[in-house]
Amino acid sequence: MTQYEVIVVGAGPAGIAAATAAARSGCRVLLLDENPAPGGQVWRAGLPMPQAQVDGEAAKIRALDRLRASGASFLFGYSVYDAPAPGVLRAIRESGEAADRPNRGEPHVTSLGYEKLILATGARERFLPFPGWTLPGVFGPGGLQALVKGGFDVRGKRIAVVGSGPLLLAVAAHVRAYGATVVCVAEQAPLARMLPFAAALWSRPGKILQAMRYQAALRATPFHLGCWPVAALAEQGSDKLTGVRLTDGTRTWTQDCDLLACGFHLVPNTELASLLGCALEDGLVKVDQQQRTSLAHVSCAGEPTGISGLDAALVQGEIAGLASAGMPTGSLQGRRAAERKFAKRLAAAFELRPDLLSLAQPDTLVCRCEDVAFAALENRSGWTDAKLQTRCGMGPCQGRICGAATEALFGWKQTSVRPPLIPVPVSALLYPGFQPVSLKESE
Amino acid sequence: MPEDLVTVSLNGSAIAVPSGSTVAAALLNAGLPCRISVSGERRSPLCGIGVCFECRAVVDGRAHGRTCQVVVRDGMVVETEQ
Numbered sequence: 001m002t003q004y005e006v007i008v009v010g011a012g013p014a015g016i017a018a019a020t021a022a023a024r025s026g027c028r029v030l031l032l033d034e035n036p037a038p039g040g041q042v043w044r045a046g047l048p049m050p051q052a053q054v055d056g057e058a059a060k061i062r063a064l065d066r067l068r069a070s071g072a073s074f075l076f077g078y079s080v081y082d083a084p085a086p087g088v089l090r091a092i093r094e095s096g097e098a099a100d101r102p103n104r105g106e107p108h109v110t111s112l113g114y115e116k117l118i119l120a121t122g123a124r125e126r127f128l129p130f131p132g133w134t135l136p137g138v139f140g141p142g143g144l145q146a147l148v149k150g151g152f153d154v155r156g157k158r159i160a161v162v163g164s165g166p167l168l169l170a171v172a173a174h175v176r177a178y179g180a181t182v183v184c185v186a187e188q189a190p191l192a193r194m195l196p197f198a199a200a201l202w203s204r205p206g207k208i209l210q211a212m213r214y215q216a217a218l219r220a221t222p223f224h225l226g227c228w229p230v231a232a233l234a235e236q237g238s239d240k241l242t243g244v245r246l247t248d249g250t251r252t253w254t255q256d257c258d259l260l261a262c263g264f265h266l267v268p269n270t271e272l273a274s275l276l277g278c279a280l281e282d283g284l285v286k287v288d289q290q291q292r293t294s295l296a297h298v299s300c301a302g303e304p305t306g307i308s309g310l311d312a313a314l315v316q317g318e319i320a321g322l323a324s325a326g327m328p329t330g331s332l333q334g335r336r337a338a339e340r341k342f343a344k345r346l347a348a349a350f351e352l353r354p355d356l357l358s359l360a361q362p363d364t365l366v367c368r369c370e371d372v373a374f375a376a377l378e379n380r381s382g383w384t385d386a387k388l389q390t391r392c393g394m395g396p397c398q399g400r401i402c403g404a405a406t407e408a409l410f411g412w413k414q415t416s417v418r419p420p421l422i423p424v425p426v427s428a429l430l431y432p433g434f435q436p437v438s439l440k441e442s443e
Numbered sequence: 444m445p446e447d448l449v450t451v452s453l454n455g456s457a458i459a460v461p462s463g464s465t466v467a468a469a470l471l472n473a474g475l476p477c478r479i480s481v482s483g484e485r486r487s488p489l490c491g492i493g494v495c496f497e498c499r500a501v502v503d504g505r506a507h508g509r510t511c512q513v514v515v516r517d518g519m520v521v522e523t524e525q
Contacts, residue, residue, distance in 0.1 A: 034493055036514050041492060047463050077512075079493075094508060124494045136476050136487035143491030147511065150491075151464030152471045239485055269494075368489070368497060371482040396496035396507065401489070423496075423507065 012040020014302030014317035015120030021321025023070035046149030082419035084433030123303035125263035130359035132232030137241035155179030165265035190226035197349035291320035308343030369395020466510035
């Protein structure tokens with residue numbers, strides 16, 4: 001087992017800032033991420049970008065240069081799947097062995113020891129079930145952006161970007177720069193909710209500039225506020241996407257498209273924090289001003305502590321890195337407090353409208369892994385009951401997609417997180433300390 | 444702009460794809476769904492970031508690989524459920 005003073009899980013902006021700060025303070029640091037390269041979602045590495053997108057890259061390049069010069073070690077392409085003992089993580093590399101190696105196809109498993117752990121596990125998109133949302137060609141907006149950065153060719157495709165959150169405009173501008181036609185952007189939040197948010201942006205020149213850049217890129221694109229999808233449409237007798245039905249509550253119309261990007265803002269990735277036993281509050285990892293969780297040796301930075309975006313992730317990550325190295329963070333606390341305020345405004349602006357919770361029809365699938373329909377779930381008493389009776393949330397994603405949906409639809413809370421955090425081969429579980437079932441578990 | 448290409452096998456067809464692409468992107472460009480759901484629906488990637496597991500396919504003999512997290516390599520063999 002390799003031992004580090006500080007391990008940072010997640011190499012997005014928060015993790016990069018944390019690892020850089022801790023390593024520059026003299027700690028032996030490991031930065032780990034399941035992606036093949038650092039950047040996380042907002043700074044995702046990928047194929048060369050069109051010129052129109054490059055100007056947003058300066059901050060990323062600067063941060064990555066500082067990271068490389070910091071002396072931190074890296075482990076990319078590895079996923080943490082268990083924390084079998086205090087101070088120990090187990091991680092697996094699912095692929096990446098050269099095809100000509102004799103052990104090709106065999107995952108590589110490693111144990112990593114830490115004194116201080118910083119969780120920077122980011123967020124994922126929230127998906128709400130509506131008829132047609134499982135069709136090929138329906139993506140999360142951030143998902144589509146990630147796939148395009150990974151080489152998905154969207155030139156000439158007509159794309160509708162719908163749902164909720166600041167990501168919609170960013171993704172619309174992004175896919176447009178890659179040659180797609182954005183046929184519309186539809187945000188479920190009404191103008192009345194967006195105005196206070198827009199007003200708050202005026203105190204933040206960087207964010208205004210970014211918003212103006214998106215607006216300029218999307219001049220000709222219809223932008224609807226207070227408008228949401230009710231169904232994704234396919235050709236008769238096929239699963240080929242043809243369009244999306246949109247409504248503003250009084251009028252409903254069809255918007256033709258080849259691809260549909262639909263997601264409803266973000267939900268934090270708190271699985272590893274839960275597995276470790278960090279306290280959560282309202283679904284977020286509870287932290288103090290130094291980003292310390294309820295566990296003395298574990299900190300958390302970025303989206304798991306509250307959805308608040310890039311700038312918050314950077315300042316929280318730096319605080320977590322410095323504090324883990326025993327360094328002062330006083331000079332950063334003003335920025336931290338300002339970003340906490342911004343997070344609250346963000347949550348209020350993009351709050352889900354109740355209409356979205358009645359989109360699913362009885363036969364609409366809610367759990368995509370196990371194909372569990374809405375009708376099978378609506379009379380269940382809670383998350384555990386649904387799992388036991390219907391297999392909802394029992395598939396490979398382990399409820400990461402349907403859990404956020406059933407929480408919104410039915411108010412169900414996911415009751416426990418158990419190892420392995422992701423599906424792994426049995427061979428990866430053959431070690432002392434692996435406990436598939438927690439004896440403390442209740443409900 | 445000349446692109447660096449690698450050759451991968453997608454369901455038996457040799458296809459040249461830009462080096463650095465993800466397997467999921469290569470499958471999408473080839474018009475291939477990744478998997479068949481338990482009730483028989485064809486599925487393609489949803490989240491693009493390794494969370495939803497809709498992009499699972501057999502990569503170099505290993506089942507259930509999350510193709511959105513795997514970068515293509517020359518000679519890689521990918522098989523999807525059909």
